[in-house]
Amino acid sequence: MKTLQELEEIRKRTLDRVNQRKDRTTTRIVVGMATCGIAAGARPVLLAIMEEIEKLGLTDVVVAQTGCIGLCKMEPIVEVIKPGEEKVTYVKMDAEKARRIVREHVKDGKVVEEYTMHVIQGKILNDYKVEKE
Amino acid sequence: MAFYRSQVLICGGTGCTSSDSMKILEKFKEEVKKQNIENEIEIVRTGCFGLCELGPVVIVYPEGAFYSRVKVEDVEEIVAEHLVKGRPVTRLLYTETIDEGRIKSLNETGFYKKQERIALRNCGVIDPENIDEYIAFDGYKALAKVLTTMTPEQVIEEVKKSGLRGRGGGGFPTGLKWELTAKSKADQKYVVCNADEGDPGAFMDRSILEGDPHSVLEAMAIAGYAIGANQGYIYVRAEYPIAVQRLKVAIKQAREYGLLGKNIFGTDFSFDIEIRLGAGAFVCGEETALMNSIEGRRGMPNPKPPFPAQSGLWGKPTLINNVETYANIPPIIVRGGEWFASKGTEKSKGTKVFALGGKITNTGLVEVPMGITLREVIYEIGGGIPNGKKFKAVQTGGPSGGCLTAEHLDTPIEYDTLTALGSMMGSGGMIVMDEDTCMVDVARFYLDFTRDESCGKCTPCRIGTKRMLEILDRIVEGKGTLEDLDKLEELGKQIKAASLCGLGQTAPNPVLSTLKHFRDEYVAHVVDKKCPAGVCQALLQYTIIEEKCKGCSLCARQCPVNAISGQVKSPFKIDQDKCIKCGACIDKCPFKAIVKK
Numbered sequence: 001m002k003t004l005q006e007l008e009e010i011r012k013r014t015l016d017r018v019n020q021r022k023d024r025t026t027t028r029i030v031v032g033m034a035t036c037g038i039a040a041g042a043r044p045v046l047l048a049i050m051e052e053i054e055k056l057g058l059t060d061v062v063v064a065q066t067g068c069i070g071l072c073k074m075e076p077i078v079e080v081i082k083p084g085e086e087k088v089t090y091v092k093m094d095a096e097k098a099r100r101i102v103r104e105h106v107k108d109g110k111v112v113e114e115y116t117m118h119v120i121q122g123k124i125l126n127d128y129k130v131e132k133e
Numbered sequence: 134m135a136f137y138r139s140q141v142l143i144c145g146g147t148g149c150t151s152s153d154s155m156k157i158l159e160k161f162k163e164e165v166k167k168q169n170i171e172n173e174i175e176i177v178r179t180g181c182f183g184l185c186e187l188g189p190v191v192i193v194y195p196e197g198a199f200y201s202r203v204k205v206e207d208v209e210e211i212v213a214e215h216l217v218k219g220r221p222v223t224r225l226l227y228t229e230t231i232d233e234g235r236i237k238s239l240n241e242t243g244f245y246k247k248q249e250r251i252a253l254r255n256c257g258v259i260d261p262e263n264i265d266e267y268i269a270f271d272g273y274k275a276l277a278k279v280l281t282t283m284t285p286e287q288v289i290e291e292v293k294k295s296g297l298r299g300r301g302g303g304g305f306p307t308g309l310k311w312e313l314t315a316k317s318k319a320d321q322k323y324v325v326c327n328a329d330e331g332d333p334g335a336f337m338d339r340s341i342l343e344g345d346p347h348s349v350l351e352a353m354a355i356a357g358y359a360i361g362a363n364q365g366y367i368y369v370r371a372e373y374p375i376a377v378q379r380l381k382v383a384i385k386q387a388r389e390y391g392l393l394g395k396n397i398f399g400t401d402f403s404f405d406i407e408i409r410l411g412a413g414a415f416v417c418g419e420e421t422a423l424m425n426s427i428e429g430r431r432g433m434p435n436p437k438p439p440f441p442a443q444s445g446l447w448g449k450p451t452l453i454n455n456v457e458t459y460a461n462i463p464p465i466i467v468r469g470g471e472w473f474a475s476k477g478t479e480k481s482k483g484t485k486v487f488a489l490g491g492k493i494t495n496t497g498l499v500e501v502p503m504g505i506t507l508r509e510v511i512y513e514i515g516g517g518i519p520n521g522k523k524f525k526a527v528q529t530g531g532p533s534g535g536c537l538t539a540e541h542l543d544t545p546i547e548y549d550t551l552t553a554l555g556s557m558m559g560s561g562g563m564i565v566m567d568e569d570t571c572m573v574d575v576a577r578f579y580l581d582f583t584r585d586e587s588c589g590k591c592t593p594c595r596i597g598t599k600r601m602l603e604i605l606d607r608i609v610e611g612k613g614t615l616e617d618l619d620k621l622e623e624l625g626k627q628i629k630a631a632s633l634c635g636l637g638q639t640a641p642n643p644v645l646s647t648l649k650h651f652r653d654e655y656v657a658h659v660v661d662k663k664c665p666a667g668v669c670q671a672l673l674q675y676t677i678i679e680e681k682c683k684g685c686s687l688c689a690r691q692c693p694v695n696a697i698s699g700q701v702k703s704p705f706k707i708d709q710d711k712c713i714k715c716g717a718c719i720d721k722c723p724f725k726a727i728v729k730k
Contacts, residue, residue: 002391002398004277004281007268007274007277010269011272013265014266028195033217033219034218038218046138050138050173062138063138063139064139064195065219067219
């Protein structure tokens with residue numbers, strides 16, 4: 001026989017799984033999965049992101065894919081869109097970097113500057129490093 | 134891995150299942166496996182989404198991409214493009230959801246925008262065979278609240294406050310019914326769910342049972358607590374195999390979780406539910422006939438009183454409500470009666486599910502607030518009449534209801550306004566008719582149905598409907614007289630007044646309401662011997678337009694009874710005495726020289 005607490009546990013547990021079917025203000029993680037992205041290794045990145053979400057028990061996160069955004073040489077590209085914040089684009093991802101993004105940005109809200117795409121004077125610099133003062 | 138990045142929802146309602154949605158589901162599983170992404174994608178079979186016209190329907194989340202009329206052959210492409218590469222297959226998307234290259238949410242489309250889904254809240258959203266998903270969307274929360282924090286009187290008070298009225302047709306205030314049954318003193322009481330949905334064209338109850346069976350179980354348990362019953366029965370027709378199957382699964386799961394059975398949530402309250410199958414007799418939707426059928430007797434009605442609230446199943450006080458009525462109960466308990474009462478109109482609260490059918494673009498199930506106009510339902514949600522035809526009438530309330538015409542389009546939909554216009558809410562079937570529909574033929578169709586379904590217990594219904602049908606048969610054959618129209622009216626009124634149960638009391642309605650609103654069509658049949666809509670075969674004439682006929686003799690060679698004759702290269706003629714009006718000539722004529730009038 002189920003108690004009220006057990007019912008609430010089932011509710012929470014299942015909601016994590018089904019919540020993408022309802023309108024919610026969720027964080028979206030978008031992975032570029034066109035041919036270029038997949039060739040550059042987007043699949044392991046995607047899997048790593050999902051594993052990390054599962055491991056950290058994050059809710060209200062949606063992992064979506066997108067097609068080619070035109071920056072094929074920067075693939076794999078991962079974008080993180082938090083409600084009310086500007087979109088952050090991460091480039092040249094791999095599984096380890098992706099895990100870090102989930103941990104630090106998605107979970108703790110701290111953008112991982114060193115992986116983001118930087119545009120300086122109209123040029124995209126992919127190996128740009130943030131100089132820490 | 135329990136986190137799925139994408140979910141594919143495939144409609145498993147009766148409509149989509151009959152167009153092979155289960156094969157599509159298998160194919161999705163196969164393709165996902167082939168692409169090696171089966172751990173990332175969850176494939177879920179749900180209940181009806183409501184837009185049956187576009188079935189089989191597949192929705193892919195998180196995008197909410199709405200694929201319509203999907204074929205098994207399309208699945209490979211959807212998986213390879215959308216699920217692997219994230220590129221929705223635009224070609225298969227429901228056109229209304231594509232907006233300048235951006236996929237709109239389904240809720241923004243005309244079909245869903247004006248809808249407000251309370252009874253259908255979970256249909257097409259959850260997997261009906263998974264109790265956990267029902268619980269995730271606040272399922273069994275109402276039962277928990279009722280059992281642990283409310284007295285039976287408070288439950289009844291909440292239902293009364295909501296203003297909910299019976300959704301099966303009668304529109305009796307639900308709270309009052311609960312109160313009457315609660316007040317009856319007896320050692321044993323019963324809760325019954327009337328799932329004997331019989332109106333031609335109505336399928337909301339089936340959809341709820343198929344898409345959200347637990348909501349009905351939960352509501353019945355709540356009702357049991359409120360009136361003091363420990364046993365429930367669901368009377369469902371055997372022609373609904375998917376609904377019956379899902380109910381069985383749901384009851385089993387609820388028992389395993391202890392949400393049905395002894396001492397629910399550790400309280401003194403025990404409640405269990407059994408299914409009783411009906412053989413599909415229309416009269417068994419009448420509550421006393423239904424209870425006779427559950428008891429194993431012939432499904433025939435008894436005179437009322439006594440009402441089921443005093444003496445129902447096996448002579449015990451019985452609460453009997455319809456599926457849709459029950460489906461509204463859990464949200465009313467969780468969110469409060471006032472929340473529900475804030476929707477709809479003064480005398481008709483909340484929302485109502487309608488089954489749109491007939492000559493309408495978006496055939497399907499819609500749930501709208503009471504008080505919405507027919508025009509909004511038919512044109513904005515239903516997408517209007519297809520093929521540029523003109524709206525003629527809408528039939529509401531099934532065989533017990535009547536027809537409403539273009540002048541009623543701006544009438545708000547409520548129990549009382551519809552009754553005042555000679556129709557009724559009924560269970561919520563809405564059959565739209567265009568200019569090509571013959572109203573006499575429609576009335577005849579419904580009367581043929583009720584005559585066939587009359588149980589025969591009382592004379593007015595058994596013989597009266599038969600006599601009315603004979604008169605209508607005469608009229609559509611061109612043998613009617615003006616006197617017949619008066620006879621129909623007189624007979625109709627007597628049947629309504631003298632019949633034992635709701636079947637007979639409402640059976641003449643389709644005839645009486647069409648006589649009222651479309652009398653000129655009846656007159657055309659009996660005086661001019663013409664069917665203005667060109668439907669009644671006996672009143673049609675096939676003729677050849679001389680100017681158009683080239684004398685090719687194709688029609689004459691096609692005619693099975695040699696009714697067409699003439700000289701090659703000069704106009705042919707049809708012998709009306711020989712013509713059997715089969716229409717074979719009209720299909721064959723290359724010059725469109727043959728017309729039927």
